[in-house]
Amino acid sequence: MSATIISGKDIAAQIREELKKEVAEMKEKGVVPGLVTILVGKNPASISYVTGKQKTAHEIGFNSIQDDQPDDLAEADLLKLVEKYNKDTKIHGILVQLPLPKHIDEKKVLNAIDPDKDVDGFHPVNVGRLMIGGNEAKFLPCTPAGIQELIVRAGFETAGAEVVVVGRSNIVGKPIANIMLQKGKGANATVTIVHTGTKNLEEHCKRADILIVAAGVPGLVKPEWIKPGACVIDVGVNRVGEKKSEKTGKMVAILRGDVDFDAAKEIAGAITPVPGGVGPMTITMLMKNTVKSAKIHAGMV
Numbered sequence: 610m611s612a613t614i615i616s617g618k619d620i621a622a623q624i625r626e627e628l629k630k631e632v633a634e635m636k637e638k639g640v641v642p643g644l645v646t647i648l649v650g651k652n653p654a655s656i657s658y659v660t661g662k663q664k665t666a667h668e669i670g671f672n673s674i675q676d677d678q679p680d681d682l683a684e685a686d687l688l689k690l691v692e693k694y695n696k697d698t699k700i701h702g703i704l705v706q707l708p709l710p711k712h713i714d715e716k717k718v719l720n721a722i723d724p725d726k727d728v729d730g731f732h733p734v735n736v737g738r739l740m741i742g743g744n745e746a747k748f749l750p751c752t753p754a755g756i757q758e759l760i761v762r763a764g765f766e767t768a769g770a771e772v773v774v775v776g777r778s779n780i781v782g783k784p785i786a787n788i789m790l791q792k793g794k795g796a797n798a799t800v801t802i803v804h805t806g807t808k809n810l811e812e813h814c815k816r817a818d819i820l821i822v823a824a825g826v827p828g829l830v831k832p833e834w835i836k837p838g839a840c841v842i843d844v845g846v847n848r849v850g851e852k853k854s855e856k857t858g859k860m861v862a863i864l865r866g867d868v869d870f871d872a873a874k875e876i877a878g879a880i881t882p883v884p885g886g887v888g889p890m891t892i893t894m895l896m897k898n899t900v901k902s903a904k905i906h907a908g909m910v
């Protein structure tokens with residue numbers, strides 16, 4: 610039997626509608642979530658990501674600011690800019706788009722963001738809060754938070770489930786493993802992280818009730834590695850070529866996930882497609898974090 614396709618696109622749209630209503634209610638009480646996205650330089654992929662974030666923020670009803678800075682902005686000036694937004698009471702979320710130009714120390718900049726406005730969840734304080742878990746966790750990083758939402762909304766039981774995470778990046782692998790092992794709803798799983806140093810990758814994957822793949826290797830996970838009925842979350846977005854868009858006639862990237870989707874969907878119980886799976890959830894969770902931040906700053910939670 611063919612797997613249920615978990616549409617991140619549809620689930621993200623549903624969450625955005627929920628957020629729109631929440632923001633409308635907040636506005637009645639005089640609170641407008643504020644988000645600033647800072648872009649240094651003109652990296653085309655970054656422009657596209659930031660434009661998407663701004664568009665969504667406007668649609669949901671945020672006070673949303675796009676702060677474009679030149680490629681040669683001095684590191685000290687970027688730190689001053691971050692400090693300005695740290696102090697701005699109308700701003701509840703600060704996002705510095707990565708990557709930054711080479712002359713700027715990314716770590717220094719991320720560490721300068723007020724952890725209570727760090728809606729990306731990248732600041733070491735928020736990484737620590739996530740690790741401690743429970744009420745401590747404030748802003749979960751957006752992609753892992755989106756993955757958890759997909760698993761829960763697809764109706765998979767996580768408590769006691771065998772979760773195998775392929776990949777140990779700071780942005781996806783490590784945080785999603787931490788999220789899934791916490792006590793509480795949508796988690797409480799038995800978690801294994803596998804990586805390039807793991808022996809018997811295949812054997813670990815075969816045990817997974819929930820298999821989360823974030824390796825950045827197209828087609829790494831073979832269909833025979835999937836336990837029948839498992840939930841498969843493919844985080845890989847690999848550019849494997851280009852094609853002409855039927856809609857616009859422009860050249861667009863051909864994207865492929867880390868899982869051999871066509872074959873895997875005949876074995877898995879549910880699976881995310883690439884594109885349209887995890888991707889649309891990332892921006893949505895950024896919006897959710899910003900709403901949460903505005904509520905915390907306004908003493909509403």
Ligand code: GUN
Binds near residue numbers: 891
């Ligand atoms: N560049 C690519 N993805 C991201 C993201 O989620 N946050 C930031 N700040 N930069 C990125």
